[in-house]
Amino acid sequence: MISLKFSTLLVLTVLCFSRVSSASSDTFFINCGSPENATVNNRTFVSDSNLGREINVSTGGVSVTTTESNSLPPGTESTLFQTARVFSNESTYRFTINQHGWFLIRLYFQPFASSSPRDLTSARFSVSSQNFTLFRHNKPSTTSVVKEYTLKISATTLSLHFRPETGSFAFVNALEVFKLPENLLPEEAGLISTTTKSLKLSAHAMETVSRINMGNLSVSRGQDKLWRQWDADSTYMGVAHFGFPVVNLKAVNFSAGGNITEDIAPVYVYGTATRLNSDLDPTNNANLTWTFKVDPGFDYFLRFHFCNIIVDPFGIEREISFNIYVNSERVESIDMSAEVANDTFGAPSFVDAVMRKVNKGSLNLSIGGVQNVYPVSFINGFEIMKLSNDKKSLDASDAVLPKGKKSSKPSIGLIAGVSAALCVALVFGVVLLSFCIRRRRRRRQIQTGDEEIKQQNETGESLIFSSSKIGYRYPLALIKEATDDFNESLVIGVGGFGKVYKGVLRDKTEIAVKRAAPKSRQGLAEFKTEIEMLSQFRHRHLVSLIGYCDENSEMIIVYEYMEKGTLKDHLYDSENQRLSWRQRLEICVGAARGLHYLHTGSTRAVIHRDVKSANILLDESFMAKVADFGLSKTGPDLDQTHVSTAVKGSFGYLDPEYLTRQQLTEKSDVYSFGVVMLEVLCGRPVIDPSLPRERVNLIEWAMKLVKKGKMEEIIDPFLDGKVKLEEVKKYCELTEKCLAQDGVERPTMGDLLWNLEFMLQVQAKDEKAAMVDDGPEASVVGSTVQFSVNGMGDIEGVSMSKVFARMVVGEETRERD
Ligand SMILES: *[C@@H]1O[C@H](CO)[C@@H](O)[C@H](O)[C@H]1NC(C)=O
Ligand SMILES: *[C@@H]1O[C@H](CO)[C@@H](O)[C@H](O)[C@H]1NC(C)=O
Ligand SMILES: *[C@@H]1O[C@H](CO)[C@@H](O)[C@H](O)[C@H]1NC(C)=O
Ligand SMILES: *[C@@H]1O[C@H](CO)[C@@H](O)[C@H](O)[C@H]1NC(C)=O
Ligand SMILES: *[C@@H]1O[C@H](CO)[C@@H](O)[C@H](O)[C@H]1NC(C)=O
Ligand SMILES: *[C@@H]1O[C@H](CO)[C@@H](O)[C@H](O)[C@H]1NC(C)=O
Ligand SMILES: *[C@@H]1O[C@H](CO)[C@@H](O)[C@H](O)[C@H]1NC(C)=O
Ligand SMILES: *[C@@H]1O[C@H](CO)[C@@H](O)[C@H](O)[C@H]1NC(C)=O
Ligand SMILES: *[C@@H]1O[C@H](CO)[C@@H](O)[C@H](O)[C@H]1NC(C)=O
Ligand SMILES: *[C@@H]1O[C@H](CO)[C@@H](O)[C@H](O)[C@H]1NC(C)=O
Ligand SMILES: *[C@@H]1O[C@H](CO)[C@@H](O)[C@H](O)[C@H]1NC(C)=O
Numbered sequence: 001m002i003s004l005k006f007s008t009l010l011v012l013t014v015l016c017f018s019r020v021s022s023a024s025s026d027t028f029f030i031n032c033g034s035p036e037n038a039t040v041n042n043r044t045f046v047s048d049s050n051l052g053r054e055i056n057v058s059t060g061g062v063s064v065t066t067t068e069s070n071s072l073p074p075g076t077e078s079t080l081f082q083t084a085r086v087f088s089n090e091s092t093y094r095f096t097i098n099q100h101g102w103f104l105i106r107l108y109f110q111p112f113a114s115s116s117p118r119d120l121t122s123a124r125f126s127v128s129s130q131n132f133t134l135f136r137h138n139k140p141s142t143t144s145v146v147k148e149y150t151l152k153i154s155a156t157t158l159s160l161h162f163r164p165e166t167g168s169f170a171f172v173n174a175l176e177v178f179k180l181p182e183n184l185l186p187e188e189a190g191l192i193s194t195t196t197k198s199l200k201l202s203a204h205a206m207e208t209v210s211r212i213n214m215g216n217l218s219v220s221r222g223q224d225k226l227w228r229q230w231d232a233d234s235t236y237m238g239v240a241h242f243g244f245p246v247v248n249l250k251a252v253n254f255s256a257g258g259n260i261t262e263d264i265a266p267v268y269v270y271g272t273a274t275r276l277n278s279d280l281d282p283t284n285n286a287n288l289t290w291t292f293k294v295d296p297g298f299d300y301f302l303r304f305h306f307c308n309i310i311v312d313p314f315g316i317e318r319e320i321s322f323n324i325y326v327n328s329e330r331v332e333s334i335d336m337s338a339e340v341a342n343d344t345f346g347a348p349s350f351v352d353a354v355m356r357k358v359n360k361g362s363l364n365l366s367i368g369g370v371q372n373v374y375p376v377s378f379i380n381g382f383e384i385m386k387l388s389n390d391k392k393s394l395d396a397s398d399a400v401l402p403k404g405k406k407s408s409k410p411s412i413g414l415i416a417g418v419s420a421a422l423c424v425a426l427v428f429g430v431v432l433l434s435f436c437i438r439r440r441r442r443r444r445q446i447q448t449g450d451e452e453i454k455q456q457n458e459t460g461e462s463l464i465f466s467s468s469k470i471g472y473r474y475p476l477a478l479i480k481e482a483t484d485d486f487n488e489s490l491v492i493g494v495g496g497f498g499k500v501y502k503g504v505l506r507d508k509t510e511i512a513v514k515r516a517a518p519k520s521r522q523g524l525a526e527f528k529t530e531i532e533m534l535s536q537f538r539h540r541h542l543v544s545l546i547g548y549c550d551e552n553s554e555m556i557i558v559y560e561y562m563e564k565g566t567l568k569d570h571l572y573d574s575e576n577q578r579l580s581w582r583q584r585l586e587i588c589v590g591a592a593r594g595l596h597y598l599h600t601g602s603t604r605a606v607i608h609r610d611v612k613s614a615n616i617l618l619d620e621s622f623m624a625k626v627a628d629f630g631l632s633k634t635g636p637d638l639d640q641t642h643v644s645t646a647v648k649g650s651f652g653y654l655d656p657e658y659l660t661r662q663q664l665t666e667k668s669d670v671y672s673f674g675v676v677m678l679e680v681l682c683g684r685p686v687i688d689p690s691l692p693r694e695r696v697n698l699i700e701w702a703m704k705l706v707k708k709g710k711m712e713e714i715i716d717p718f719l720d721g722k723v724k725l726e727e728v729k730k731y732c733e734l735t736e737k738c739l740a741q742d743g744v745e746r747p748t749m750g751d752l753l754w755n756l757e758f759m760l761q762v763q764a765k766d767e768k769a770a771m772v773d774d775g776p777e778a779s780v781v782g783s784t785v786q787f788s789v790n791g792m793g794d795i796e797g798v799s800m801s802k803v804f805a806r807m808v809v810g811e812e813t814r815e816r817d
Pocket of ligand 5 (some may be wrong): 130131155
């Protein structure tokens with residue numbers, strides 16, 4: 001309909017611009033109706049009355065100037081709103097375009113009261129561009145507005161067409177047209193809730209609905225390279241929310257974010273965030289939600305900005321994984337801690353998606369929803385763009401709403417009486433039928449799409465011995481080369497399974513090569529289980545699989561090399577440097593995280609079954625990773641017969657309930673973990689036959705003394721005096737709970753993790769306090785203690801948890817005493 005009108009349109013006024021700005025070509029900033037140029041945010045908005053050669057002012061509208069206060073400061077946006085060009089007839093601004101691509105159009109409107117010739121508040125008009133209706137029959141708001149549109153231009157001109165309603169007139173105060181940088185917007189974007197479909201954005205015009213900076217701070221046009229305005233998010237959050245702002249501009253590192261530049265969003269967007277507050281409730285898995293007003297009946301292009309700028313005040317690393325939802329549909333899972341946390345710190349990133357057929361007047365953005373302890377979820381920025389619909393319109397009056405209000409469409413006037421009613425019914429029926437068919441067809445298409453993907457996955461992942469995501473299948477020759485033909489001098493471990501060698505690949509990657517001793521049936525099963533488990537679960541605290549080799553009946557698994565070896569080797573019976581209490585707690589927290597992830601990270605819990613200090617490995621910075629998944633089992637539907645015939649695990653670590661009743665649950669891992677916690681505290685093996693009889697069994701000996709309250713007698717002599725007894729006491733209480741005979745009395749891995757994290761925080765706090773005592777300089781040593789966040793205003797320190805704020809208060813009082 002629109003295009004028909006256009007074809008018969010008589011364009012009365014054509015305002016032609018070419019290269020009016022001194023800036024790069026295809027950039028036009030116009031100060032409409034003003035005799036003077038205006039400089040705003042370092043840009044010159046040129047007067048359109050100076051362009052006499054190109055504008056015929058007598059027919060091209062008249063200049064009007066506000067009669068209101070002229071006291072507005074020059075050089076600000078308000079300058080642009082003081083004058084306007086008024087059109088009584090249809091008029092077109094036409095811009096000559098040299099380069100094709102995405103263009104931004106900004107229209108400035110301020111309907112000021114003016115006596116001559118007309119009061120702008122009574123203007124009624126439509127604006128279109130390239131045959132897209134930008135808005136229709138606009139009754140201007142009483143305040144100033146800047147409307148923003150984005151269009152893909154592949155023609156040689158960009159035209160802006162103003163059409164007054166009969167008897168009325170159109171106006172504009174200022175306008176901007178410029179080409180956007182390449183790569184700012186994609187050609188197409190995926191649809192939410194489908195995995196296969198995407199929408200071609202370039203076929204649509206887009207209108208900016210909301211552009212939000214999280215962190216309760218707005219970003220002004222002057223702070224953005226493309227002069228975009230970013231509003232603060234707090235007004236879009238509900239009253240009772242768990243969000244709090246974080247500011248850390250220094251953390252933003254654009255060179256770490258691939259090809260993301262400040263064009264995508266400025267540092268002021270990536271350097272601030274709103275974060276879920278989990279400090280008062282470490283298991284607070286609530287969603288953070290923002291509600292935005294949108295026009296129903298349109299598709300929306302959404303962009304979510306992320307940048308991990310969160311520094312824990314105590315230098316404790318946190319799991320960062322959460323989901324993004326829009327109107328309760330999951331858009332994507334964000335995981336910034338999975339493997340290489342260092343690489344994601346400060347690296348800006350964004351996610352694009354298209355929400356189809358929004359039917360309500362609101363669009364809800366939520367983040368959260370992954371089971372976690374001390375959940376960290378945050379978002380830095382969010383953009384909502386309305387997409388033009390099939391009518392090539394962005395105006396709400398052209399919305400395509402489902403059924404309901406559309407029945408007035410058939411032209412009843414042509415047909416009379418009963419036949420009309422029949423016809424309407426028929427039309428309605430046909431419409432309904434075709435609607436149903438189309439819907440069903442679409443649904444089927446989506447389903448088949450999914451099936452295809454699933455099939456791919458199945459052929460890719462279900463078979464161990466095919467190359468796939470599982471990891472690289474290494475030729476034996478390459479492994480021999482890496483390990484110097486299994487040179488005995490490179491053996492770094494010997495276990496029931498076989499030997500572990502250190503190796504170096506051609507690209508200098510250090511690897512650990514586990515080679516099974518001459519194979520047994522059992523060995524093959526464990527080999528398969530281990531590869532399956534490791535390829536299924538990728539986590540920062542689970543040792544990662546690099547590849548495997550099954551050539552010549554070999555069973556070889558290649559892992560990342562863990563420089564510091566096993567936890568066991570750092571506790572006793574070795575020349576290694578002893579671990580500090582904080583290191584020990586950090587290792588416990590890391591390992592607990594890995595196990596917590598195994599227990600809860602997928603729909604079916606995975607039980608490790610062989611948790612022990614020799615299976616907790618340490619990387620070069622003593623970060624713990626759980627290893628050895630050969631005995632792991634998937635939770636609920638365990639193979640009962642198998643379990644009842646063979647109890648597996650390591651002597652000394654076995655859950656008594658599992659031993660006696662063959663009952664294997666996640667709590668069996670908790671028991672074993674409790675044993676590890678004792679080793680960590682006492683710095684001795686679980687069974688030490690060289691000791692006097694009553695001390696041979698660590699658990700019996702230690703628990704007896706713990707019950708008597710004699711913790712100081714079991715503590716590793718190395719730690720003596722380096723850890724507060726009250727902390728040891730808490731640690732022992734926790735350990736005791738893990739070692740409860742009855743599984744149900746033991747904490748879950750999540751509870752355990754939370755308690756350990758808390759202890760770690762207390763320890764970090766104590767260390768910080770000790771450093772402060774040593775002198776003010778010491779408090780900034782290292783990256784481990786960073787209380788303040790950098791940047792603006794009084795938000796500093798906000799990220800510090802309330803729990804610890806309370807402790808700080810407590811301590812200050814103590815210090816004053
Ligand atoms: C406005 O800017 C244009 C282009 O830079 C220039 O040609 C013109 O002389 C300026 N007009 C005034 C009044 O400064
Ligand atoms: C505006 O230009 C001046 C001088 O070229 C420069 O110092 C200033 O940083 C610029 N401001 C912005 C916001 O770009
Ligand atoms: C503007 O248009 C009017 C009427 O079409 C014409 O008479 C006049 O010469 C034009 N002026 C200029 C400067 O082109
Ligand atoms: C506006 O258009 C009408 C009819 O199309 C015409 O009669 C009138 O002269 C035009 N006004 C101006 C100022 O060009
Ligand atoms: C607008 O529509 C008309 C008529 O269909 C067509 O001739 C013209 O090329 C279109 N303009 C653009 C910029 O697509
Ligand atoms: C970054 O580069 C990749 C691959 O070169 C490309 O697919 C992607 O669109 C680029 N993203 C941006 C924002 O430039
Ligand atoms: C956001 O900032 C305003 C003022 O700067 C303040 O009143 C408000 O409480 C803040 N909201 C949040 C959620 O921090
Ligand atoms: C920014 O990231 C790059 C690439 O990851 C890294 O080399 C550089 O050290 C980082 N800069 C800072 C200040 O962290
Ligand atoms: C968004 O949230 C608000 C407030 O909770 C609710 O009233 C509205 O129905 C929600 N909108 C959608 C589309 O779910
Ligand atoms: C968060 O929102 C999503 C989508 O509405 C929902 O599925 C999930 O259960 C919510 N999580 C919590 C903890 O409320
Ligand atoms: C990772 O971060 C830690 C501390 O945050 C630092 O000690 C270590 O050097 C970093 N590693 C790399 C590879 O940047």
